[in-house]
Amino acid sequence: MQEKNNIPEFNRETLELVNQIIKRYPVGRQKSALLPVLHIAQSENSGWLSPEMMDYVASLLDIQSIEVYEVASFYSMFNLKPVGNCVIEVCHTGPCWLNGAEKIIAHFEERLGIKPGETTADGKFTLKTVECLAACGNAPVIQVGTEYHENLTTEKADNLLEKWRSENKISHTNPYL
Amino acid sequence: MATKILLNNIEVPGLAEFQVYRKLGGYAAVEKALKTLTPDEVTEEVKKSGLKGRGGAGFPTGMKWSFIDKKSEKAKYLVCNYDESEPGTFKDRHIGQLNPHQLIEGMILGSYALGASTAYIYIRGELFYVLRIIEKAIAEAYKNGFLGENILGSGYSLNLYCHPGAGAYICGEETALLESLEGKRGNPRIKPPFPAIVGLYGCPTVVNNVETIAALPWIVNNGSVAYAAIGVGSSKGTKLISACGHINKPGIYEIELGLPVEEFIYSDEYCGGIRNGNKLKAVVAGGSSVPILPANLILKTATGEPRLMSYESLSEGGFQTGTMLGSGGFIVMDHTTCIVKNLLTFARFYRHESCGQCSPCREGTSWMEKILMRIESGQGTMKDIDLLVDIAKHVEGNTICPLGDAASWPVASAIRHFREEFEEHVILQKCPF
Numbered sequence: 001m002q003e004k005n006n007i008p009e010f011n012r013e014t015l016e017l018v019n020q021i022i023k024r025y026p027v028g029r030q031k032s033a034l035l036p037v038l039h040i041a042q043s044e045n046s047g048w049l050s051p052e053m054m055d056y057v058a059s060l061l062d063i064q065s066i067e068v069y070e071v072a073s074f075y076s077m078f079n080l081k082p083v084g085n086c087v088i089e090v091c092h093t094g095p096c097w098l099n100g101a102e103k104i105i106a107h108f109e110e111r112l113g114i115k116p117g118e119t120t121a122d123g124k125f126t127l128k129t130v131e132c133l134a135a136c137g138n139a140p141v142i143q144v145g146t147e148y149h150e151n152l153t154t155e156k157a158d159n160l161l162e163k164w165r166s167e168n169k170i171s172h173t174n175p176y177l
Numbered sequence: 178m179a180t181k182i183l184l185n186n187i188e189v190p191g192l193a194e195f196q197v198y199r200k201l202g203g204y205a206a207v208e209k210a211l212k213t214l215t216p217d218e219v220t221e222e223v224k225k226s227g228l229k230g231r232g233g234a235g236f237p238t239g240m241k242w243s244f245i246d247k248k249s250e251k252a253k254y255l256v257c258n259y260d261e262s263e264p265g266t267f268k269d270r271h272i273g274q275l276n277p278h279q280l281i282e283g284m285i286l287g288s289y290a291l292g293a294s295t296a297y298i299y300i301r302g303e304l305f306y307v308l309r310i311i312e313k314a315i316a317e318a319y320k321n322g323f324l325g326e327n328i329l330g331s332g333y334s335l336n337l338y339c340h341p342g343a344g345a346y347i348c349g350e351e352t353a354l355l356e357s358l359e360g361k362r363g364n365p366r367i368k369p370p371f372p373a374i375v376g377l378y379g380c381p382t383v384v385n386n387v388e389t390i391a392a393l394p395w396i397v398n399n400g401s402v403a404y405a406a407i408g409v410g411s412s413k414g415t416k417l418i419s420a421c422g423h424i425n426k427p428g429i430y431e432i433e434l435g436l437p438v439e440e441f442i443y444s445d446e447y448c449g450g451i452r453n454g455n456k457l458k459a460v461v462a463g464g465s466s467v468p469i470l471p472a473n474l475i476l477k478t479a480t481g482e483p484r485l486m487s488y489e490s491l492s493e494g495g496f497q498t499g500t501m502l503g504s505g506g507f508i509v510m511d512h513t514t515c516i517v518k519n520l521l522t523f524a525r526f527y528r529h530e531s532c533g534q535c536s537p538c539r540e541g542t543s544w545m546e547k548i549l550m551r552i553e554s555g556q557g558t559m560k561d562i563d564l565l566v567d568i569a570k571h572v573e574g575n576t577i578c579p580l581g582d583a584a585s586w587p588v589a590s591a592i593r594h595f596r597e598e599f600e601e602h603v604i605l606q607k608c609p610f
Contacts, residue, residue, distance in 0.1 A: 024338040026252075026295075029378055034360035035343050039302065067360075074362040076344035076529075077302045093264045094465055094522045095421045095508055131346070131526050132264040132465075133303055136421035136506070137428050146305040175305040175341070 047172030084126035095136035145171035195317035225401035227413030232386030244373035264465035265506030277314035283390035365578035409435030412487035425449035455511035463503020466583035468590030527584035541572035
């Protein structure tokens with residue numbers, strides 16, 4: 001992403017992808033592309049949607065900014081505030097709870113020194129609790145970017161943390177690629 | 178050996194690739210339909226098969242299709258509901274991930290029957306890695322002439338696209354899904370008009386679940402009579418059951434409808450019994466929304482008949498002593514489970530997922546969660562238990578969409594069958610587990 005005077009702008013490849021997506025909907029219904037384009041926009045903006053980025057998306061789809069804000073604030077996958085490089089989302093709904101999700105959450109809290117909703121001081125990790133990820137047979141489950149990690153144990157969590165730390169994991173990659 | 182029509186080839190390596198699927202007889206149903214059947218004949222076959230919507234509501238699929246006005250000059254749309262989000266339900270993920278071409282083949286058949294030239298697969302945003310697999314399969318189907326212009330020289334053309342959601346359970350409700358697909362907040366629409374009359378972009382639209390659509394190739398290939406021969410009563414065919422919780426073998430099982438519940442829980446072919454040799458305490462048989470049943474009532478009906486995995490048998494006794502087949506999300510709890518705490522996680526889920534449009538649901542889900550937190554943490558009173566029942570009663574049936582019902586039924590049923598456990602929390606002023 002390039003920025004001129006704080007106005008975000010996608011590069012040519014990303015714009016091509018956006019235009020390809022817009023063509024999936026009938027002429028005049030380009031607003032339909034809003035969710036897919038917001039996913040891309042978030043990945044291009046360090047994992048969150050700034051007002052400037054949402055205004056840019058509105059201009060791409062030729063809709064009002066408010067139409068973007070009201071949608072972005074409705075869906076739980078869109079972050080309206082900055083997040084860490086690697087967002088760890090732990091499911092805590094019934095089936096994951098039955099299989100020890102609370103222990104997993106407590107473990108991440110302890111290892112990262114933060115509570116759900118918070119980001120580590122070095123900006124590397126954000127911890128979130130989320131509702132059902134539809135992988136209940138392999139509970140407990142966490143999501144990082146577009147990856148699922150299933151049948152989680154505290155040992156597995158430690159291994160993952162170590163790996164993410166050493167590779168400076170970034171979870172907000174373009175989900176289409 | 179039970180008939181398998183959804184998972185029969187699921188273990189074949191590379192099944193997600195066009196050539197592998199094709200070699201196993203894939204896309205034969207599209208060839209058969211486009212070359213030898215009219216769209217109405219396809220609809221008729223589906224009607225006669227007795228196939229019901231597998232997303233949870235169980236509405237007859239062929240009948241849903243027949244509400245589309247074929248003479249309308251407007252575009253018609255088929256939309257696949259891949260917003261799988263009901264706690265306990267994880268069957269559809271499997272189909273797109275391992276066998277995307279069967280879903281695509283079903284989409285072609287359904288679209289042909291409805292006269293749709295554009296179709297969408299609306300998939301929950303968390304499953305982007307499945308979306309990428311399906312998009313790759315769609316590209317292969319185009320390349321091999323099963324999508325696009327003039328499919329197999331039949332004159333029929335279809336474009337198929339995937340569309341990601343972005344984290345909202347409510348978008349599994351079909352009118353909320355359509356709003357979301359139009360780029361809006363997922364607020365359910367007031368019905369009528371139903372989507373068959375005013376659906377996507379104001380056009381006639383059918384929304385079908387992934388599993389429903391994936392069953393279509395088999396029905397077209399083998400005929401409605403063969404499909405209707407599987408199952409029991411009005412529960413025809415096979416159903417995917419996603420089993421989780423305290424069982425030895427959590428996973429996705431394809432059963433012939435009518436299998437005894439006891440066999441499903443204890444047989445090694447399915448769940449393999451309760452973990453650690455523990456005792457069965459309760460089951461939520463069809464996704465978090467359906468009433469919870471204690472062990473005795475899930476294994477046998479109130480009149481002592483063996484309970485079967487079928488639409489009729491699971492609902493035998495109404496909500497007093499029965500439940501629903503729902504989405505097939507089968508959550509098993511052993512005797513170590515706190516029913517109040519489990520319910521609290523569901524209540525939190527529904528509060529989080531309420532779209533906020535209707536006051537009874539927006540406020541009621543929040544109240545129910547707060548009261549349950551109070552009881553679970555030992556701060557509750559006996560009056561709180563009755564208050565919960567009262568709130569559930571006033572949310573149920575008083576909202577635009579069924580989320581209000583879905584949030585109320587777990588609360589009402591847990592208190593109906595496990596009231597003494599709620600009272601124990603109050604008396605001990607703490608969670609006994």
